Amino acid sequence: MNFPADLKYTESHEWVRVEADGTLTIGITDHAQDALGDIVFLELPEVGKSVGAGDALAVVESVKAASDIYAPVAGEVIAVNEAATAAPESVNADAFDAWLFKLKPANGDDVNGLMSADAYKASVGA
Template structure:
């Protein structure tokens, strides 16, 4: 059964976004995305310090079936990447909502309000 934590925001390109207490955003791929990809074998994460525009392709998830771009949900600067996930990409398959990919300091915190709720994302993927 697919899980969709209600406290997160989502994108049509299957990223999840969690706003942290310090205002940074933690970003990963959804359970739906990892299920569609299959066994994940490689993660290419963005460089810390990289400035992103909303919609920029900034990371790649490769599975045995396909490679898929990960997009910045909002504009901002990459402030951290999850080296643990990069070292064991299968962790994303095991728990997509624990195995975050990168953290972003948003250029405008209000941009997050424009992202999808769990219900909207569920509807978008035909849940």
């Protein structure tokens, strides 16, 4: 399992990278893609959608299950990864390269409430 220290994490297994401009790039963790198995379909949110922290806004389907992906903080969807939608298996190949969507947070400080890599690693028992 990979737990990059420069990312933030959620209890619902999303990773969050804070970009230089303050926007957030979000995907699912290596732990999540491993637990899901072979990912076969991604349903990503529409650009421009406003979301609250914890809102379900995307779906990942695997051969085992379908799982909601949640907004780690409140904000607006500013981009989606069309390449990942076209090749959902890319999430299994590299969960940290195959981001799912980007958010402009309503409050940039909200990301400080997310878990560190060490805290997430401990939460999944790794």
